[in-house]
Amino acid sequence: MTDLVWPPALLMLIGALLISVLRGRWQALLILATPLCTLWAIWQLGDGVLQSAPFLGYSLELVEADRVRRLFATIFALMAFAGGLYALRQASWYELSAAYAYAGGAIGVCFAGDLISFFLFWELMALCSTLVIWSAGGDAARRAGLRYAALHLLGGVLLKLGIVGLILHSGSIDLRPLVLAGWDSWLILLGILINAAAPPLAAWISDAYPEASPSGSVFLSAFTTKAAVLALILMFPGTQLLIVVGLVMIFYGIIYALLENDMRRILAYSIVNQVGFMLVGIGIGTEMALNGAAAHAFAHIIYKGLLFMTAGAVLMQTGKRRCSELGGLYQSMPLTTICAIVGALAISSFPFTSGFISKSMIAQGAADQHLALVWYLLTAASAGVFLHAGIKFPWFVFFQKDSGMRPAEPPWNMRAAMLLMAFACIAIGCAPSALYALLPYPVAYVPYTAGHVITQLQLLLFAGLAFFVMLPWMKRTLTISLDADWLYRVLVPALLHAWLRLWRHIDDAIDGALGRLSTLWQRLVVAPHRPSGWIVASWTTGAMALGVLLALALLIWRHLI
């Protein structure tokens, strides 16, 4: 049964490999064809375990498909295609190759039927995403990539610890819903949450993504966090803790995004915020909420990809990244501006965009469970999202005061990619049933009721009002805001340096002590034994004889006493 299956992840990886070998037209063709082939393969998969392989004495379930896995794989493949199109002419071959392998890892995670293969693909993602960050070149990217890699390898190891422990204690390697009990499941959760960018370990996202190349950040925005969301759906549905974590993430994202100046950092924080919504959905754990989380992930990938594409286009055309240095670009980049606005509306759940139909499902899920507080918070957060992502990003970048720059529109492939994504945002928003059909559980939810639409519009209106009222406060942010990343930006290096200093001190102290001891030893013990020392130096004959007699006297005296 396993013979006829094309593992989608494998196709993607082969594509990645070939991209690194081929050049020119063939490479371009491959870039566009690989995700599509993968997509085809994804939809060829039936449900259940389709491919297994022996490893570490276990039988791995390399490909196991079901609805939610297919959903995520689909959007990953689509995103790879859009990203590939966006990056087609601009990115280096190694960035594309790494990005595709990264996507392959993400798709592999989607279909991993057991913990071990899940982990293997998980690590692949971590490595390849590091390469994507590094591909941007430059020192900032190097350092950010390094921190990123270290943190993710750390998360990977935690996950590994958890997985090994779980396998050892339960005897099964199956990837299945878990109960939070014991070290192992906590470690697994922790490992996944690091990838989901849950505070306080969320800082890597705003640290690393903005340092990637324009196309790199598009890829990055899609896979890592959403793979974590999928993992949580598969392993921790209905874990109450996730509601709390999700809410924290939502507000953390909003607050930092509001304080932030760098446009891509704003978007990075908004990822945290959006993933927070999904986590809340998973934490609620009802079919409705899980559907909502999955749908939101799907929608989110598209509009966040779109936003990063527009930000990337601006960056590429202007070379500027700070909001305070940008502005007035709508005049020369109208298409980009429109796309950015579409994305911004989608993220703010504006009716008739994808965000509206997915985010409201989560809220509905909360309402169904009579989680009033959660519902209120989610609603308030929607306003916050509109503030930072829906208005702040497009306003400061494209409108505001005129920066005087008149950059051209980006190349055709970027424009095509942006248009594709913008179209998808609106298409899903207008015809939600297509997306709903893909969701894991049957959907009996109608987003477009009058009350719902009006409520949402009111909310957005007041939020928009608030933004322009508070505009003076918004402008002052020229600095980089301090985040939990000081932990590894400042504290860890400081600790390391302290350790190294201590180490050197200890070393010196030991050396010093050894030195003194050896001097003493030399003087008291070794020196007399030198050829000129008193023990060795030729004694006069008389002294020798006297010595002998003394020894004799001593011995006799000893006996006679």
Added chain:
Amino acid sequence: MKSHLILSIVAKFLIPLVLLFAFYVQFHGDFGPGGGFQAGVIFAAAVILHLLVFGHAATEHFIPTAVLKIGAALGVLIYAGVGVASLLAGGRYLDYDVLADNAVAGQHLGILLVEAGVGITVAAVMILLAYSFQQRGHDA
């Protein structure tokens, strides 16, 4: 060498006496206290006195080093030879009984020879030592 008249006269007077005494000790060793070792030393003492008083050249004149060397070896040879002879004669090592026809004669002969060997060697070696000390002084 500066000549010391009194010393040389006394020496000339003493040396024969000492030599005579040496021989007495040598041959009396058979019966009473004495023997080859002591006799050899006394003999050598006489020669050493001659050496001290009259100088190396004079002494060497009548007791050449070569002779002494042969003497030293010869003495040992005599001593060991007697032992081997007793072995060959069918007895044990230094078993003088078998050296002559009867045991008493054999004892006499054996002891006489052995003591002679010892005496010769000791005297020769002592004199050689004295010679070499003398020589060293001159070399330097």
Added chain:
Amino acid sequence: MSPQLLMLSCLCLPLVGGGMLLLAHRRPRLRELILVLTAALSFTSALALLLQFREGNLLRLDLLTLLPGLDLMFEIEPLGALFAVLASGLWLPTSLYAIGYLRARKEEHQTRFHFWFCVAISATMGIAMAGNLLTLFVFYEVLTLSTYPLVTHIGNRGAVRGGRVYLGVLLATSIGLLLPAMLWTLHVAGTLQFTAGGILEGKLAPALAGLLLLMFVLGVGKAAVMPMHRWLPAAMVAPTPVSALLHAVAVVKAGVFTITKVVVYIFGTGFLGTVPAQRYLVYLAGFTVIAASVVALRQDNIKRLLAYSTISQLSYIVMATLALAPLALTGAGLHMVAHAFGKITLFFAAGAIYVAAHRTQVSELDGMGRRMPWTMAAFAIGALTMIGVPPSAGFVSKWFIIAGAYQADLYFVLAVIVLSTALNAFYMLPILHRAFFRAPEGRAHGEAPWPMRVALVSTAAASVLMFFFHAPILALTRSLTGAAP
């Protein structure tokens, strides 16, 4: 061939080859042919031995009896068979590599170099097959002495100084601690035979057993557990083929191999479990793992960095062995192999860079990935093995070490693994970034000579292959834990 003859040939083939090398002194090509042939034959016989062993033949060879109860004898057990195959197997690429290296560097005394290399391999085989502690000790010392001429091969002042540290530490620890520990063991147990389940149980008070174990762990200086680690960085004055095979595989693995043998066959894991002090040695090894990684962070010289990384990785194995759980022992055995593949690749790459570009510092590696893609790709795989990331051999072994730590309820080990993984990433990844993501500078140059390239690519490939096809090795190391109930 009878198993005994096979064992003897494992031991003697390198020596015979070495002798023939000396005879072929004046004909470099013939000499190198002999070298490669010898390595290949040694590998074949080690492999044959392994197969014999897996068929369940009793492989025992009594060579000679020094004193009653004190004999030189060999007996194959799983770990030893593995070690023998590993060392001789890696000798083959190393000999190729060494030929390329020495030729390219136009080194003097090449015959002498190859000869001592043969002797060292023979000693390694002796260690691998040793049937009792005395035999092991004898070959351990032979290995120390025979590698000295290799370490000081260059012959300048620095080499002599490094060699002195090397020899001093290794001999002082082995004579000052290992030998007394061995004597003590003999005195207490009346034998030195490696016996499944150990020979000390019930014969030594736990407190004293702790002391004895400490003497063993520190006495085996080759395992480089701190504070006995200083020889390893010092030995980096050696030509790279030496650092590669000896200080990534043969010598250091002989150290951890000895510790493993002592733990499994002298103490017995069951008995050692009752020894309280054993925990502290786990802590010591864990400390070494972390501390050496931290020191590696600030190294700029590639080989020194690799040396500290080796120290860290060795203590991994020691730590896993001392965890005493069956899975941890399996992990220790696997890690011996995995680290060997990875580290030898790294050293090969370092040497190739030295030969082709005359660079020795990490800070000089900018853009090396463009200039020497094969070399640096191999280096990357080696680095991933060190970190333990799939798809590399290190992943497999660390997996089992983690599992073993769970089995033994040693959360300390887990913490060490977490921390060291992050640290390893911190000192390995910047090198990769430099090599691949920076523009090359300086004079253009190509790859190192082909024998070196073949060697390093093959070991890198082995490292990846072990990730996928580790079943035979796993089976072997599993049977090791079968010997340790």
Added chain:
Amino acid sequence: MREHLPILLVVLPMLAAPICSMLPRGRQAWLLATAVSWAVLAIAASLLIRVHAEGTISYALGGWPAPIGIEYRLDGLNALVQVLVAAIAACVLPFSGRSVQDEIDADRQPGFFALLLLLITGLLGIVATGDVFNVFVFLEISSLATYGLIAFGRDRRALLAAYRYLVLGSIGATLYLIGIGLLYALTGTLNMQDLAARLPAVADTRTAQTAITLVMVGLGIKMALFPLHLWLPNAYRFAPSAISAFLPATATKVAIYLMLRFVFDIFGVGFAFGRLELNEVLLALAAAAMLSASLAAMQQRDVKGILAYSSVAQVGYIVLGAALATPIGLTASLLHLFNHALMKGALFMAMGCVMLRVGRTDLDAIRGLGRRMPWTAAAFVVAGLSLIGVPLTAGFISKWYLVLAALEAGWWPLVILILVASLMALIYVWRVVALAYFAPNESQRREEAPLSMLVPLWLLVLANIWFGIDTRLSVAMAESGMRVLMAGPP
């Protein structure tokens, strides 16, 4: 004739000595001496075999039976020591041919060989005799010969060294003489067995105790027991090569044998060690010897100096084993006595080769020796390994036994001590080896020593390996010697 072998063994070299001295040419003297040494070895070996087959051999001199007459008495112990002395002599004499030719004036060579034969006579006599006064006589013969031989050294300092040895040696001999005089006064006998039988009755007297002390100190000087070793280093260093190869392998060994004989067979362990606690003194001195002399050896600038100090340290090992007074300790002691003779003989012979070709033996002369004289250097390495106590060499076996003995007696610190001293041996041997092989030398001309020197040298080296691998013979011998000693006074 067969029954006279015990005396022939002693008489043969004694007869040959004067003949040697009268021969006109050094070459002839050398040939004679060599032939004699081989004959002596043959006799000693046959005696050893006979002792093992038939038990103790007693030979009364001059037909006077013991205890009145002088008795030669061979048992498992002294038959072994005789073979040792004879074997070393048989190796050193062929070796000495070239080196004597090189180091000593032609007209003095016959005298040299005569003295050497006398030395052999003296040593064999000490070992063979069962009479304490006869021991003194042979002691004097050997000592006088030694003084003369050392004085043959080319270096001017040889004379001073010989003189110092003469003074100290005479003091030692005198002490010994006074000691046995006291014993004679107490018991009225000089025969060892008789003495042993009569001694217990008078053991409580101060005279007896003083006598023991005198004998022990006298012998201590002869065997160079720390701190009475001061004469030794320079004597060995400046003596002619052949002599410095011969002396450490035999002379001190014979003195040690004598001490063992006195302590175990005459005084009895219970008296000497139990009552007088001499073992504590010996242990302390042995420990001091091992550490202090090794330290000194580590810092010598001359290889012969290194080896000389090492000899002092090794005496410590031997005494250590004996002072434990257990069967295994004694076995270790005797084994080491035997093995050390082999290794030190080989080492000094190697230095003889160096002396011949390089003309000096300081560390600078060793530079690049591995290339210049590969066989000699290799021999030095192997014998050096044996000295350190590396497995598969003879040195390992005896040290192993020593450690076992210390462990058995529960003397942990001694184990450490032995290992530390071995480590120091490692260091001082290594200094030489490293220079020989790893020090660059501008003149790389190859000039190996002649075969006549290499063959005896390598014989000893191979013996070192042989007795490191096949230990049956040496251990059996040592154990039979041990049994003699452990049996104690009759």
